[in-house]
Structure formats: structure tokens, C-alpha cells
Amino acid sequence: MMKLDEMQKRLLLEVADLHAVPEGAYNIRANSQSAGRQSTANIEIVPKTEVSGLEIRIKPGTKNESVHIPVVMTQSGLKEVVYNDFFIGEGADVVIVAGCGIDNCGNQDSQHDGIHRFYVGKGAHIRYVEKHYGSGSGAGKRILNPVTEVYQEEGSSVEMEMVQIKGVDDTERATIAELAAGARLVVRERLMTHGDQRAISTYTVHLNGEGASADVVSRSVARDHSYQKFDAKLVGNAACNGHTECDSIIMDQGRILAVPGLEANNVDAALVHEAAIGKIAGEQLIKLMTLGLTEQEAEEQIINGFLK
Amino acid sequence: MLELRNVSFQVDADGQDKEIIRDISLKLPEGRLTVITGPNGGGKSTLARLIAGIEKPTDGQIFFRGEDITSWGVTERARAGIAFAFQQPVRFKGLQVLDLIRIASGRQVSVSEACSYLSRVGLCARDYIGREINASLSGGELKRIEIATVLARGAALTVFDEPEAGIDLWSFQNLIQVFTDMRERMKERSIIIISHQERILNTADEIIVLRDGRVAAQGSKEDVLPGLIGTTSAIGTCRALDSESGGIVE
């Protein structure tokens, strides 16, 4: 593959499951440079001129195509803000794989702030997968502050899968969505923090049109001294359905704050929030130990299953 | 195979010592099916937990295949060949039935082999193998998955705590078949079943009645069963059905 070193290739595999150049449209960003880009007949990727970032235009009716836009950083001390705008044409049905991997062996912080905006046309459907991963033994932190804005037109549907399992020291994630009539948003977030990491995730979802629905579910594990905050707010401005759920396991000296927020501005808005935080149930550990696992092995199995 | 020597178990209940198991001594030879019965609260589940190592006796010793395992932890005992099907199975968010069967068998069993354990407890394997062991499973389904998991262990000593609880009557026949099959195959293995069901008591080589933490009776089913029939320690299937359907229990 292109101009990537071994470490960059490894990161690419972690965040985008890529062994080689992906099929379809892609842009691979390595240490703030484009290491490869390809548009297709239906998906056009154009770099922005004013700020760094891309414009990704997907033609109406495009089906079964994918866009990969992974980011890898291996140079310590790099700080960047990237603006990517996605314009998804009416009736299109595509998979978008983003993701960012940082390897920091130096003493300076490395930071990637990705601002992603999605304009989803009528009846379009996207699946968006975003994985975050950090590695490297340097004292410099690995910092990721993603902002995701989603504007959904009538009858569109967006599924987002956000995963951050290892190595990111500090994250502030903000997700904002506005849904027109009949639009549907499904978010599945999986998060594990360890060491002294900190992760904050804030969602604000406006259900503006009749029949709009949102389902935001976060499953997380906080280990060691790490801290997490999950702040999910749903605003129902029409006859709509909204559900948020935060389900968390705390271990060691981990701390978690879950902030439910529901705002109903219409009598037919049905909004539900669920939150549960607790340590691994003792009986779950004991059950797996009676099957021959050690306590540590049992813990790993329970967490892996929980975050699967 | 298993020996309990003067085993007692005491807990601290509201500042007072409460003796749940009182000086029990038992010998269970190899290749036997032993059924433990007795009134609610008699100490049956506690005894099972002591055998599995989940609780430690406050007095006495436990031997397994000639070794003193009194101080061994749950994992060590499991690895030595003790399996335990819980009275109330545990739910896990995220873990799937296949995961649990693989953990239980200690290897990456094939999907078809995993399915064979589910079929033995009367579950249509295809529908369950990928299911999460979470709150979406019914009580009876969960109970059968628990039994299938323990079958997958293939342990030298298997303890089932009220395996019939929550299992419908049609499947009950199946369940009896599971135990009689295990019994046929076992030769050098042992099974302990904690149960109140007459038909399960009928499969026993030996019956132990536990009451107030003591062995109240012990012997072959020919000796012990007649004294139990009609008491709450041996519920006939029809009477159990009566009480389930809200009918009158004499």
C-alpha cells in the first residue's frame, strides 16, 4: 500500500479492518497528508481548500458502495482539526468507515479533532462505523475530540457504530442530530477506558418531524482510575419515539457519570431513558469460575461479551 | 469419589451464629447417582455450594478422589472435575450460548457439537446457539441452557440443583432421559441431583434426606422412598401440575 510504514499499516488494520487499499472510494490520511485517495463514478471525494478536510458527495440512488476515510497518526506532537462534510443524495444506501488510530511514542501530545457533518437526503440510508484506537508508550497523550453533526431529511435512516476500546487518553465526543419526519437514527457506542483516561460523550438529538425515531445505546467499561461521562439528551418536538440507554460496568477506581436528558415539546413525543451502572455481578464471576476459569479470565470474558 | 467429613457451615445472621449445615459426614462412591431431597431451607443448595467451593466449611473436611480439597477455590475444584448447575442460573449481557458452552467445555467446540448439547435438553439448537444469555430468555430456557452447559463440561462429578424447576412437563421426560443417559455412560463418574420430584428420586442409586442441616435419612431408594412419598420432599408429577394450574393440593 501507498506511502505507509509498518506502524501506520497496523493502525489502519485496527481502525478500519484494512489490509490493503479498500474497494470503492477512499481517502487515507497519514500524519496530516493524504496517503491515497480515490473517487468513484458515484462518490466524489474533494479536498477542501480553506481548511483541511474533505467534501464527500454521494450521488442520489448510489447503492452498495462504501467510503473509507481512516486517519492514522504516528508523529508525536501532531495536532490537527479536520472538517469532513458528507452529502448523501436521495435514496442512496452506503457504508462509511471512518476511524482514527494514534501511535504516540514521544513526549508531546498528539491530537486529532475530526468534525464530521452528514447531510442525509430523503430516504437515504447510511451505516457509519467509527473506531478509535491508541497505542505507543510515550508520555505524550493521545487525544481525540470528534464532533459529529447529522442532518436527516424525511424518511432517511442512519446507523452509527462508535467504538473506542483501547489506548485513547482523552476524548470529548459531541454528537448532534436533527431528524425530519419519518427519519430514524440508531447509535451504538462501545467504550472502554483504563489507566487515567477520560472520555466524555454528549448527544443532543432533535426529533423534529412526525414519526422520527432515535435509539442511542452506550455500553461502557471504566477500569483503573478512568472517568467517563455519558450525557444524552433527546428533544421531542413532534409525535416521535426516542430511547437512550447507558449500561456501564465500573471496576477498580473507575468513575462514571450518566446524565439523562429528555425534553418533550409535543404531547405525542414518547421518550425513554435507561441507565445502569454497577460492578460485575459476583454471581457472574462465580458461575464462570465453576466452569473452570480463573477470576481474571472470568472478568475478561464478561467484559468482552458485554462490549461485543 | 467425594467424601464429606464432619462438615459444618455457619453464617452470621444479624449478629447471631446460624448453623446451616451441621456436622455432615457422607461418602459418595464412583459411578453413583445420588439424589438429595428435603424440605425448603434444609440446606441442600448450601451443601452443593460447599462442594463446588463457593462457600468454605467452618468446620470439617472435603475430599475429592482421595485429595483433601477443603482449602481449594472454585476454579481449582472445577478444573479437578467438579461441575455445578445452579438452582438459579446467572444471566450475562452480551455472552452468547455458544460462548458459554465453549468456556464450559474448555475448548473451541464446533457449532454442531455445541448444538448437540442443546438438543439433549430439548432446545432447538439453531434458535439458541447465538442467543445472548440475557433477560430475553425465559426461566425454563435459561434452566435448560444451564444444564446443557454443565453437560458440555463432562466432569467427573456433576451436581444439579433442582434441575426440573421451571421445566415443563413435556420436557420433564426428556430431562429424566438426560440423567439416565449420563448414568449409562458414566461408569466412573458421579452425579448428585437435588430434587423434590418423585420421578427423579426414582432414578437414584441412593437418596439422602436433608433436614435442618442434618442428614435425616440415607439409603437406597427402596429403603428411603416409601417414607417420603406423600411428604413435601417427594412431589408427584400430577400434584405438581395441580398446584401449577392453581388446583387444590391436598
Ligand SMILES: Nc1ncnc2c1ncn2[C@@H]1O[C@H](COP(=O)(O)OP(=O)(O)OP(=O)(O)O)[C@@H](O)[C@H]1O
Ligand atoms: N449466607 C446466608 N446467610 C444467612 N442465611 C443463609 C445463608 N445462606 C443460606 N441461608 C439459610 O440457610 C438455609 C438453607 O438454605 P438452602 O438454600 O441451602 O436451602 P435448600 O435446602 O436449598 O432450600 P430450597 O429447597 O428452598 O432450595 C435457609 O434457611 C437459608 O435462608
Ligand SMILES: [Mg+2]
Ligand atoms: Mg435450594
